[in-house]
Amino acid sequence: MATIVSYSSKETIAPALFSYILDCQKTAIDRHGRFQVALSGGSLPAVLALALLEEDAVTQILWDKWEIFFADERAVPLDHEDSNYGLLKKELLDKLPEGTPQPNVVPINVEYLDDVQELADQYNDALINHFAKRDSILKPTFDLLLLGCGPDGHTCSLFPNHALLRETDAWVAAIEDSPKPPPKRITLTLPVIAHGVKVAFVATGAGKQEILKKIFENPEDGLPCSLVNTALGERVTWFVDHPAVEGVNYPRRSSL
Numbered sequence: 654m655a656t657i658v659s660y661s662s663k664e665t666i667a668p669a670l671f672s673y674i675l676d677c678q679k680t681a682i683d684r685h686g687r688f689q690v691a692l693s694g695g696s697l698p699a700v701l702a703l704a705l706l707e708e709d710a711v712t713q714i715l716w717d718k719w720e721i722f723f724a725d726e727r728a729v730p731l732d733h734e735d736s737n738y739g740l741l742k743k744e745l746l747d748k749l750p751e752g753t754p755q756p757n758v759v760p761i762n763v764e765y766l767d768d769v770q771e772l773a774d775q776y777n778d779a780l781i782n783h784f785a786k787r788d789s790i791l792k793p794t795f796d797l798l799l800l801g802c803g804p805d806g807h808t809c810s811l812f813p814n815h816a817l818l819r820e821t822d823a824w825v826a827a828i829e830d831s832p833k834p835p836p837k838r839i840t841l842t843l844p845v846i847a848h849g850v851k852v853a854f855v856a857t858g859a860g861k862q863e864i865l866k867k868i869f870e871n872p873e874d875g876l877p878c879s880l881v882n883t884a885l886g887e888r889v890t891w892f893v894d895h896p897a898v899e900g901v902n903y904p905r906r907s908s909l
């Protein structure tokens with residue numbers, strides 16, 4: 654069963670999220686000497702920056718062991734305002750203190766922006782090169798996926814009732830009809846997410862309350878976030894603020 658931990662604000666989520674990430678980093682590096690993460694865009698990078706850029710935090714993160722992939726990405730240039738890479742760069746990467754060892758960040762290959770299926774296939778190949786060649790595995794195992802939850806219950810670019818929720822083969826899929834703009838995107842698929850060691854969602858603000866009620870109270874409706882909860886169970890932790898979970902009928906730990 655997924656865990657919900659609720660805090661008063663993004664500022665108080667940040668240190669808790671930091672400790673959680675630090676634990677995941679340690680487990681991963683002890684296991685294979687690197688930390689393979691997948692990150693969402695949207696509101697997540699700003700909270701991540703609060704968690705990771707604080708003076709004590711930034712020095713405990715072993716940045717040069719981090720290998721950062723995108724849980725989903727929009728088919729736009731990397732400096733476009735809709736780019737998840739661009740957002741992460743602006744919110745976090747560009748703010749790392751001078752001299753910080755750099756993480757290995759794997760963006761989409763922008764040569765293929767005009768062909769979103771090829772863009773997805775190329776990102777799939779990047780995952781194959783990274784994971785399969787090193788570990789001889791059939792599916793990539795992210796040490797941690799840090800995900801957002803849209804107000805309709807989507808996560809990554811997996812939208813409610815979309816055919817992509819039934820994808821069983823591809824690790825990365827193309828979507829050309831995203832109900833949220835921009836329409837053309839690529840996304841990790843559910844089987845890859847389900848294969849992750851840990852998943853953390855971050856959802857804040859009263860605007861998420863209604864959908865969190867549906868995700869947790871009616872998992873049988875199969876919203877994308879509910880599917881992740883069901884697939885990973887106790888490996889999933891939700892970092893939320895009080896307004897986001899007010900009135901949600903699901904056990905949770907509350908903190909200041």
Ligand SMILES: O=C1O[C@H](COP(=O)(O)O)[C@@H](O)[C@H](O)[C@H]1O
Pocket residue numbers: 692693694695696697725726737800801802803804807808809810833
């Ligand atoms: O379009 C997207 O939306 C989701 C949710 O965004 P949020 O701003 O409501 O947190 C995000 O997780 C995803 O990466 C992004 O492409």
